[in-house]
Amino acid sequence: MLKPLLLILVCLALLGLSVRLFYRGLRQSGTDRVLGRLTEGQPELVVEKSSWAGLERAFLRAGLGRPTERIGLWLALWAFGIVFGFALGSWIGALALLLLPPLAVRLYVSWCYQRRLKRMIEQLPQLLDHAVRSLKSGRTLADAVMGAIDTAEQPLKDAMGRVQRNVQLGVSLPDAASDLAELYEKDELRLFALGLKVNHRYGGNASELLDNLIKMIREREQASRQLSAMxxxxxxxxxxxxxxxxxxxxxxxxxxxxxxxxxxxxxxxxxxxxxxxxxxxxxxxxxxxxxxxx
Known part of the structure; x- marks a missing residue:
């Protein structure tokens, strides 16, 4: 009787996951659609993804380096732990050591990512403010953003270093910022990338655009703190x-x-x-x- 119940639980979990993925696909954000219209007719860079791309992406966003360098060692230790758990507690111990380590790693990576992302968004207005002052002194938008990245603090400087490297390799600044925004999946970074893309294509007052973005980020941060307190x-x-x-x-x-x-x-x-x-x-x-x- 227990095995059918466990099978039913697994089926329900998979059904819930499929419904969630379907619902998420239907709710494609308006920002993605706008970015798609802005990039129409532009060549896209095709990147070959490895089988561990999702794991590397999660660790990269959390600032934990590349896990694939020692993935073989960790998998071997995990397999040894499963065998050890089976020897001590039969199939219950093996099941516990099969499920608990991935869950613990997932929770730890998610916690590091959320903490790092929160700190980055808190530092973003300072970076934009430095870029605005550079723009008013006569520098171009790309030079102002690159100079602001050099003066930023960690972890924002490390994350924005991805933008610097892409620009040095010949990628345009709006595309490099879009790549960063899609990596961290944060609205503030997406709005920053969208503003750069619109300014690059249609022109306009870049300093006013960044000022408005700074005001919006600070207002959202204040509202978030008030909601957290309430x-x-x-x-x-x-x-x-x-x-x-x-x-x-x-x-x-x-x-x-x-x-x-x-x-x-x-x-x-x-x-x-x-x-x-x-x-x-x-x-x-x-x-x-x-x-x-x-």
Missing amino acids: TGETRVTAWVLGSLPVGLAGYFLLTNPHYLLAMWNDHSGQIMLATAFSLQVVGSLALWRMLRSV
């Missing part, structure tokens, strides 16, 4: 509700391990534990979606 109680409540069942299960394992183990060895107990785990996953996903909507 929804702090809601987020804490969600974390408590999500972690309370896991904490109770851990407490039972520490104080009375035979209680849950006896349930696991019984057929009806296995159904109850599988149902409880499914409800916990569904509840955590629901709380996560609620937090994203506030």
Whole structure:
């Protein structure tokens, strides 16, 4: 009975993932459509992607370097851990060491990416302000942006170094900024790239454009902080509700391990534990979606 339940859970998870991908494809952002119209008729650079392109991209965005240099060693350690877990805890230990390390790495990379991206957006107005002052002193837009990158602080300087390298290789500044925006998938960077592209094609007052972008970024940052302060109680409540069942299960394992183990060895107990785990996953996903909507 347990195996069909696990198979049903896997099918439901795959169904939810497919619906999410379909919904995400339908909601293509207006910025992408505008950029597509602006780049009509221009040659596109075709980049050959490796089988580990997604992993490299995630680590690059998080500022953790290239993981493929030691991927063989990490995979070997992971396989050894699975075998070790099977030797200690049968298939339960093997399943735990099969799922927990990738989940932990995914959460750590996502946390590093969000923290780095937040710091970059906080530093972006200073970079744009330096570029505006350079423009008013008589420099061109490309020279002003390149000079502002040299004076930027980490991690923004390291990220914008990608723009510098592309420009030095012959890529136009708007295309290099678009490449950076698509890598980090942030609206502020996309608006910066879009402004450069529009100015490059149609001309206009670049300093006024950057001033408006600085004002917009600071207003969004202020609104984000106000929203975070107003929804702090809601987020804490969600974390408590999500972690309370896991904490109770851990407490039972520490104080009375035979209680849950006896349930696991019984057929009806296995159904109850599988149902409880499914409800916990569904509840955590629901709380996560609620937090994203506030």
